[in-house]
Amino acid sequence: MKAYTILFTVTILGCCLFGARATRAQSASGFTSIDYDADSNTVDAYSETDLDWNLQGDYDARVRIWVYKNGGFITYQETVDHSGDGIATVEVILSGEPDSTYRANGAHAALCAFSDYSNYYPYHLFYYDNWWLGRFEQQNINVPWYYYFLSNGFQQVARQLKPVNLGTTYDTDTVTTPKLQVEMSEDKHIKDGETASFSVTITGATPANSPTNYEWTFEAPSGAVNTPHVAFSPPNGSSSVTTDGHWFAYPDSACGTSFDATYTIKCKVSFSHSKPKTAQTTLSINAFWDPAGSVNPNEARVIGAPSMAPDANGIWHITGMGNLARQIPQKHVFITTGQFITKADAHEQVHVDQWAPGHLFGSLHQPADYYARIQNFTGTSQADLVNKLTVDLSTYTNAQDDFYAHHKADAETEAYNVSDQIVPKFLYQYCGTNQL
Amino acid sequence: MLILKASLPAVLMLLGFTTSATLHFGASPALAKTTADNSLFGLASSSDFGIVGTVSNTTGVRKRLSPEELVKLADLSKALGGTIYKIHIDEVVTRRSDFGKGRSSTSFPNGDLFIFRRRDAPYFPNEFYELGQRYLIFVNQIANQTALQKSYELEPKTTYYQAFDPNQGIVRLKSIEDPLVLKFRQLGQAIQPPDLNKKLQRLKILTRSRDPELGQMAEEAIKLIQHKMRE
Numbered sequence: 001m002k003a004y005t006i007l008f009t010v011t012i013l014g015c016c017l018f019g020a021r022a023t024r025a026q027s028a029s030g031f032t033s034i035d036y037d038a039d040s041n042t043v044d045a046y047s048e049t050d051l052d053w054n055l056q057g058d059y060d061a062r063v064r065i066w067v068y069k070n071g072g073f074i075t076y077q078e079t080v081d082h083s084g085d086g087i088a089t090v091e092v093i094l095s096g097e098p099d100s101t102y103r104a105n106g107a108h109a110a111l112c113a114f115s116d117y118s119n120y121y122p123y124h125l126f127y128y129d130n131w132w133l134g135r136f137e138q139q140n141i142n143v144p145w146y147y148y149f150l151s152n153g154f155q156q157v158a159r160q161l162k163p164v165n166l167g168t169t170y171d172t173d174t175v176t177t178p179k180l181q182v183e184m185s186e187d188k189h190i191k192d193g194e195t196a197s198f199s200v201t202i203t204g205a206t207p208a209n210s211p212t213n214y215e216w217t218f219e220a221p222s223g224a225v226n227t228p229h230v231a232f233s234p235p236n237g238s239s240s241v242t243t244d245g246h247w248f249a250y251p252d253s254a255c256g257t258s259f260d261a262t263y264t265i266k267c268k269v270s271f272s273h274s275k276p277k278t279a280q281t282t283l284s285i286n287a288f289w290d291p292a293g294s295v296n297p298n299e300a301r302v303i304g305a306p307s308m309a310p311d312a313n314g315i316w317h318i319t320g321m322g323n324l325a326r327q328i329p330q331k332h333v334f335i336t337t338g339q340f341i342t343k344a345d346a347h348e349q350v351h352v353d354q355w356a357p358g359h360l361f362g363s364l365h366q367p368a369d370y371y372a373r374i375q376n377f378t379g380t381s382q383a384d385l386v387n388k389l390t391v392d393l394s395t396y397t398n399a400q401d402d403f404y405a406h407h408k409a410d411a412e413t414e415a416y417n418v419s420d421q422i423v424p425k426f427l428y429q430y431c432g433t434n435q436l
Numbered sequence: 437m438l439i440l441k442a443s444l445p446a447v448l449m450l451l452g453f454t455t456s457a458t459l460h461f462g463a464s465p466a467l468a469k470t471t472a473d474n475s476l477f478g479l480a481s482s483s484d485f486g487i488v489g490t491v492s493n494t495t496g497v498r499k500r501l502s503p504e505e506l507v508k509l510a511d512l513s514k515a516l517g518g519t520i521y522k523i524h525i526d527e528v529v530t531r532r533s534d535f536g537k538g539r540s541s542t543s544f545p546n547g548d549l550f551i552f553r554r555r556d557a558p559y560f561p562n563e564f565y566e567l568g569q570r571y572l573i574f575v576n577q578i579a580n581q582t583a584l585q586k587s588y589e590l591e592p593k594t595t596y597y598q599a600f601d602p603n604q605g606i607v608r609l610k611s612i613e614d615p616l617v618l619k620f621r622q623l624g625q626a627i628q629p630p631d632l633n634k635k636l637q638r639l640k641i642l643t644r645s646r647d648p649e650l651g652q653m654a655e656e657a658i659k660l661i662q663h664k665m666r667e
Contacts, residue, residue, distance in 0.1 A: 294561075304511055304513075305511060381503075382506075387506055395496055398494055398496030398519060401519060402566075
């Protein structure tokens with residue numbers, strides 16, 4: 001009895017021990033991870049299926065991985081372990097794209113290693129799923145990171161499909177790469193003919209995803225004329241450039257175009273491992289000078305003084321022309337840069353030439369004319385004579401000014417007739433009688 | 437002189453959309469500014485008067501020099517002082533006092549107004565008034581008339597004016613019924629009543645004008661009057 005009891009007890013304990021080991025050990029596990037390494041700009045997606053040693057031989061491990069970027073599928077890989085060690089791994093390495101979120105889904109499966117052919121109708125091939133892993137297939141397991149697929153133990157289960165899909169794991173440690181930004185320097189306002197500088201600033205770039213080229217371009221409004229263009233120096237390849245300043249005409253109208261020409265300046269930055277990014281700003285070029293130039297008729301006058309001397313009675317007389325001379329106005333061109341200097345200069349030169357003998361104002365402020373008026377003046381003192389001379393010079397000068405005022409419109413017409421022929425023709429043209 | 441303008445309204449409208457210019461006095465070149473600092477309303481409200489008048493006489497004026505200074509005068513042209521333009525007033529179209537800004541004397545002996553332009557003043561082509569021509573001119577009284585009399589041989593009892601914003605504020609007219617004159621005349625008449633409520637009432641009517649510039653001027657005048665009423 002005692003021996004029987006001991007045998008019974010040992011048998012029960014042995015069964016328990018055997019059963020316990022069997023229920024704990026026959027299992028599979030799976031996990032998935034994804035990481036981003038900024039230094040190498042790589043996204044590393046990894047998944048693995050592990051079969052316990054008791055399952056090895058009865059099953060082969062399989063793992064599949066799907067990688068998504070910003071919710072969109074980008075790649076898939078699959079690995080089956082045929083070596084018998086029960087471990088299937090798969091790894092996907094990608095170049096990270098800025099401002100993107102990556103996700104990896106790993107699917108774990110055990111492939112039934114043994115099969116047989118049924119001798120009975122319908123005579124199909126079947127597989128041995130002796131650890132009944134197939135029970136996971138209906139559970140739709142889909143969990144983050146890791147799962148332990150615990151078997152129920154050895155059972156005689158047959159199935160028609162070789163792969164036993166256990167479930168999926170996915171990495172919750174999703175990775176968002178640093179946001180790559182390209183910013184342009186502020187908009188610039190310059191005068192026609194001046195230069196401007198622009199630069200782009202990049203944030204979020206890494207040694208592994210660094211800028212490889214800078215492509216500078218410009219845009220002008222459709223319909224703009226006067227050859228819109230921007231010359232960049234250097235043309236490409238640099239994060240900083242200097243531009244010229246070329247005013248264009250928009251709209252195409254001699255008297256209705258804008259004084260401001262605004263270009264859109266763009267810089268397309270290419271990167272080693274991501275799509276190019278473009279930043280933009282504006283370059284406004286102003287061609288407005290008012291006045292563009294002048295020839296000031298106030299400068300025109302008779303200068304100097306006649307020679308004078310007292311006679312024996314102390315009466316002062318004019319004795320000669322002295323240093324009386326004619327002063328004519330000077331040309332002032334206020335446009336300092338750009339396309340309209342020549343035009344303004346030509347216009348004002350006409351005004352200067354109008355004071356030359358034989359021209360519109362050639363007879364004004366002539367010392368001889370003034371001298372003819374005052375040559376017989378006398379004075380009781382030098383001061384008295386000079387007083388009379390200045391009174392008359394004021395009168396004479398005023399008469400010259402009146403003549404000028406009366407012919408001012410003719411003078412402008414002459415000047416515009418010359419300057420209007422000089423390109424560009426869009427600004428500083430004759431546009432109405434009020435200019436004359 | 438090469439200048440950028442077609443007509444005053446056209447230029448002001450253009451400047452409003454694009455950019456506006458302010459002349460810089462002195463030797464420095466005039467550069468464009470990007471803010472509008474001129475307007476038709478500004479001409480009317482910031483000048484003592486807006487007048488329509490005809491140039492009836494011009495007179496050369498000397499600097500006032502002592503006998504000692506005359507004797508030392510090696511260049512007679514140094515005595516040239518400027519020009520007086522006698523403008524016979526056809527009509528006063530605007531008065532600054534009507535906008536609630538100071539007081540504008542309306543006493544013009546014989547209906548004449550005298551503009552004095554110094555010969556060495558900054559040059560504005562418009563300021564060469566032509567004898568016999570009619571102009572719309574916005575004027576301000578020259579500050580410190582006493583000092584002016586001391587420096588130049590001017591009539592002691594005459595008040596002298598100068599053009600306000602000569603680039604925009606002097607417009608040669610072909611007709612007294614020039615559209616620009618009509619515009620300012622309507623504004624001037626609307627704002628003329630001493631009673632502020634009456635001014636507002638008239639200005640509000642002008643805001644409905646089919647002339648956008650006149651409407652805009654009326655809007656600005658209303659703001660000014662309303663501000664005045666809150667003071």
